[in-house]
Amino acid sequence: MLSLLTEAQKQPLSSLGASLKARLLAICFAAIQSLEPHRCLALFGESVQRMTAESRRAVLAALSQAGLMETHDICVLQAFTLFLSSRLTDASLPATCQACCRRDGSSYTWVMVGLALRIATSLGLHRDGLDHNLPPFEIEMRRRLWWELCALNIRTSEDRGAVASAYTDSNTRLPLNIMDSDLDASAEILPARRDGPTEMLFSIMRFDICSRRAAPSCTSSVMVPLCGSIGGQGRGNEELNEYMASNYSRAFAQDSSLPFFRLAGETSRMLRQKLDLQTYFSSVHREQWLRGERIGVDVSNDNSQCDDLFHSAVKLLEDHARLMAESAFSNWKWYLHQLTQWHAVSFVLSQLRARIDGLAERGLLQLPIAISCLPEKLRRAWRAVELVITEHESHSQARGLCGQNPDEYWGPLHHLRQQVELKLNLDDHYQAHIQSNHSGSHECAELGWIWNQDGFLYLDETFSLAAEQDDFSIP
Numbered sequence: 001m002l003s004l005l006t007e008a009q010k011q012p013l014s015s016l017g018a019s020l021k022a023r024l025l026a027i028c029f030a031a032i033q034s035l036e037p038h039r040c041l042a043l044f045g046e047s048v049q050r051m052t053a054e055s056r057r058a059v060l061a062a063l064s065q066a067g068l069m070e071t072h073d074i075c076v077l078q079a080f081t082l083f084l085s086s087r088l089t090d091a092s093l094p095a096t097c098q099a100c101c102r103r104d105g106s107s108y109t110w111v112m113v114g115l116a117l118r119i120a121t122s123l124g125l126h127r128d129g130l131d132h133n134l135p136p137f138e139i140e141m142r143r144r145l146w147w148e149l150c151a152l153n154i155r156t157s158e159d160r161g162a163v164a165s166a167y168t169d170s171n172t173r174l175p176l177n178i179m180d181s182d183l184d185a186s187a188e189i190l191p192a193r194r195d196g197p198t199e200m201l202f203s204i205m206r207f208d209i210c211s212r213r214a215a216p217s218c219t220s221s222v223m224v225p226l227c228g229s230i231g232g233q234g235r236g237n238e239e240l241n242e243y244m245a246s247n248y249s250r251a252f253a254q255d256s257s258l259p260f261f262r263l264a265g266e267t268s269r270m271l272r273q274k275l276d277l278q279t280y281f282s283s284v285h286r287e288q289w290l291r292g293e294r295i296g297v298d299v300s301n302d303n304s305q306c307d308d309l310f311h312s313a314v315k316l317l318e319d320h321a322r323l324m325a326e327s328a329f330s331n332w333k334w335y336l337h338q339l340t341q342w343h344a345v346s347f348v349l350s351q352l353r354a355r356i357d358g359l360a361e362r363g364l365l366q367l368p369i370a371i372s373c374l375p376e377k378l379r380r381a382w383r384a385v386e387l388v389i390t391e392h393e394s395h396s397q398a399r400g401l402c403g404q405n406p407d408e409y410w411g412p413l414h415h416l417r418q419q420v421e422l423k424l425n426l427d428d429h430y431q432a433h434i435q436s437n438h439s440g441s442h443e444c445a446e447l448g449w450i451w452n453q454d455g456f457l458y459l460d461e462t463f464s465l466a467a468e469q470d471d472f473s474i475p
Contacts, residue, residue, distance in 0.1 A: 019075035022062035034334035126170040147207035317384035
C-alpha cells in the first residue's frame with residue numbers, strides 16, 4: 001500500500017492503471033469512513049456526509065472502469081472488498097441503487113458481498129495457492145482476501161437478519177501469523193510463523209472464528225454446532241472458549257500495554273460472549289420451530305443458564321459502551337461502530353419485558369414503574385441497553401443518517417424497546433437526558449452515565465464496579 005501511495009504522489013491520478021486507481025480511491029474512502037465528523041471537518045473543511053458521498057461515487061466509477069463484473073485482477077477485488085468493509089459504517093445508499101434496494105443500505109452491502117464472493121470464487125481464491133505452486137506473496141494475499149470476504153459475509157448477514165452462506169468446498173488456509181515487514185513480493189518461500197501477538201493476529205482470530213462457524217469441511221477442527229440441544233451447543237462453546245483463550249487472548253495479554261493489543265484482547269472476550277448468545281438463540285429458535293411455535297426472542301427465563309446469559313449480555317453491552325468511550329481506542333472507533341450487539345440488545349430487552357411482567361404478576365410492583373424503583377439488576381440492564389442504542393443513534397445523527405433505518409434489526413429492536421418503555425415511568429428529566437446531544441461532560445448520578453467530550457454516553461466506572469457484584473438471578 002505504501003508503494004501505491006508513493007506512486008500516486010508522483011503522477012496524476014488519471015495516469016494510474018484502472019485497478020490501481022480503484023484501490024487507491026477505496027483506501028481514501030476507507031480513511032474518510034474512519035474519521036469522526038469533527039475530525040473530517042477540521043482536515044478537509046467539508047462535512048463527513050459530503051466527503052463520504054463524493055468518495056463513494058469516485059470508488060464506484062473507478063470499479064466500473066476497471067470492469068469489476070468480469071475482472072480477473074485481484075487488485076480490483078481488493079478495492080471492492082475494502083469499499084464494502086468500509087460501508088459497514090456508511091449505511092446510505094448510492095443514488096443508482098435506491099430504487100432496487102429496500103429501506104436501507106444493509107441489503108445493498110449484503111448483496112454486494114455475495115457478488116464479491118462470486119468474483120473471488122471465479123478467481124480461485126477458495127482454493128489454497130500453496131496447492132497450486134503460486135508465489136509465496138500471492139498465496140498470502142489471496143488467503144487474506146478470501147477470509148476477509150468470508151468474515152464480511154457473516155457480518156453483513158447479521159445486519160441483514162439473514163443466515164450467512166457457507167462456502168463448504170473451500171480449502172483455503174488461514175493467513176500466517178506474521179508481521180507485514182516479513183512479507184517480500186520477490187521471496188521464494190513463505191516466511192515462518194511468529195509466536196505471540198503480531199499485526200495480523202487480530203484478523204486471524206476473526207477469520208478463525210469465521211471458519212469454525214462454517215461447515216466441517218473447512219480448515220478448522222473445533223466447530224460451533226448450528227443445531228442440536230442447548231446442552232450440546234454449550235459443550236461446543238466451552239471448547240471454543242478454551243481454544244480462543246489459549247490461542248488468542250493469552251497472546252494479546254503478552255503485550256497489553258499497547259492499545260491495539262488491549263483492544264484485541266477485549267474484543268476476543270466479547271466475541272466469546274456473543275457466540276454464547278448466538279448459540280442460545282439458535283437452539284431456542286430451533287426448539288420453537290420443532291414445536292410449531294412462532295420463532296422469536298421472547299425466551300423462557302426460568303433456568304439458571306438464562307440467568308447467566310442475562311448477566312453476560314448486560315456485561316457485553318457495558319463493555320461495548322466502555323470501549324467506545326475510552327480515548328485509548330479512539331483510532332479504532334470506526335471498527336467498534338461495526339460491532340453492533342444485536343443479539344445482546346434483543347436478549348436483554350426480551351428479558352426485561354418478561355422479568356418486569358413477572359414481578360407485576362406476583363404483585364411485587366405496579367406498572368408503569370419508575371426506573372429508580374426497579375431491582376438494581378434490572379436498572380443496570382436497562383442502562384446498558386440505552387447506552388448502546390443512544391450511542392448508535394448519536395453516531396447515525398452525526399453522519400447524517402437520521403431518518404434512515406441503517407440496519408435490518410433496528411425496526412424489531414425499537415419495537416421491543418418501546419414495549420419495555422410502556423412498562424416504565426420515564427419522567428421528563430430522564431427523557432431530556434436521553435434525547436439531548438450534549439458535547440460537554442457532565443454526570444447524571446441517578447442513571448450512572450457520563451457524557452464524554454465526543455458526545456457519547458458511557459457508564460460511570462464507580463457504578464460499573466459496584467454493579468459487578470450484583471446478583472443476576474431471577475427476581
